């Protein structure tokens with residue numbers, strides 16, 4: 001038992017084996033039935049949709065600002081986050097400069113936390129990272145949400161989450177509070193947390209899993225490591241006051257942008273990942289396309305591979321299309337960076353095509369000229385509030 005009459009509850013780990021499919025009344029919005037069975041894939045989409053609903057509900061809550069009040073320290077913390085963002089993600093950074101200073105700083109703080117989380121499993125110390133290290137990172141996240149940051153970067157995020165409706169699962173519960181227990185029970189049943197926790201869950205997958213049986217499993221992974229970023233960003237980006245769309249629709253679009261980005265990452269990095277013994281591409285789809293693992297490891301750009309890639313690119317583009325519908329609903333100053341990132345990421349798919357689907361030895365790289373050309377285009381779309389004119 002921890003101090004202050006509270007008890008720590010440990011949640012069961014994610015069960016990745018889909019149970020028999022439930023009957024769902026809701027039509028799948030982001031579903032793209034390509035090769036794998038929709039019945040199986042629907043399971044992850046429904047689970048992720050639960051998180052979208054939870055996040056959307058949080059928007060209506062007013063959050064008291066209980067964060068750190070040491071402004072000098074906070075200013076320094078945010079400055080440092082901005083420096084990291086500028087160093088590692090120049091285009092994101094450029095985009096954030098158009099946002100209000102408060103929102104921009106919050107996005108920097110979220111960026112840095114995401115980057116550090118990813119670095120745990122992908123960075124120079126990755127070989128020393130164990131599931132226990134991720135548990136520690138998760139406890140540290142709890143502390144961030146409870147206003148007990150560990151370092152300067154954490155202090156920035158701690159301040160950000162106290163300012164915006166960003167949720168974390170209720171891990172620390174008051175004893176004998178039956179409502180809290182019911183709440184916890186519901187979480188256990190849904191086996192899905194809030195975006196920050198879920199991103200750590202994605203890193204756990206990266207430690208333990210090197211193959212994805214079907215798109216359902218891959219979708220869940222993409223949600224964990226990238227869809228979560230979309231859900232974290234919406235409350236900070238802000239929804240336009242004139243927007244007629246439901247909050248759920250906007251969160252759905254943000255989720256779709258994360259999924260689209262991650263699918264694109266996976267297609268771009270297929271060769272590199274293969275060399276690390278990782279195949280994120282759905283195994284059942286590879287099998288029906290007649291592609292063996294060995295061909296991937298050897299980097300064979302066969303006709304089968306080209307056809308397979310065409311289908312995968314089509315799917316990623318459909319998620320980008322889904323995302324486009326939501327950008328216009330964001331506050332005007334937030335639309336430009338989002339359009340910029342959407343257009344830039346989507347161009348990676350064009351480059352894969354230009355490279356004749358050789359993503360084994362040619363990196364699909366969007367050159368500086370193209371990158372800069374996208375910025376005014378993104379700006380145009382942002383101020384028009386729609387994609388129809390460009």
Ligand SMILES: CC(C)=CCC/C(C)=C/CC/C(C)=C/CC/C(C)=C/[C@@H]1[C@@H](COP(=O)(O)OP(=O)(O)O)[C@]1(C)CC/C=C(\C)CC/C=C(\C)CCC=C(C)C
Nearest residue numbers: 110111114115118226229230233253254258261326337341
């Ligand atoms: C309504 C609507 C469309 C709203 C927009 C919502 C929004 C801002 C969505 C952003 C989606 C987004 C940028 C997702 C990031 C996806 C991504 C790149 C994930 C990467 C995961 C791991 O992949 P991998 O290891 O394979 O890749 P690397 O080789 O390591 O690159 C991540 C690396 C996870 C960590 C994610 C980040 C560091 C990016 C975090 C970005 C932000 C918080 C800024 C988002 C803001 C803007 C301006 C788009």
Ligand SMILES: [Mn+2]
Nearest residue numbers: 118119121122
């Ligand atoms: Mn990474």
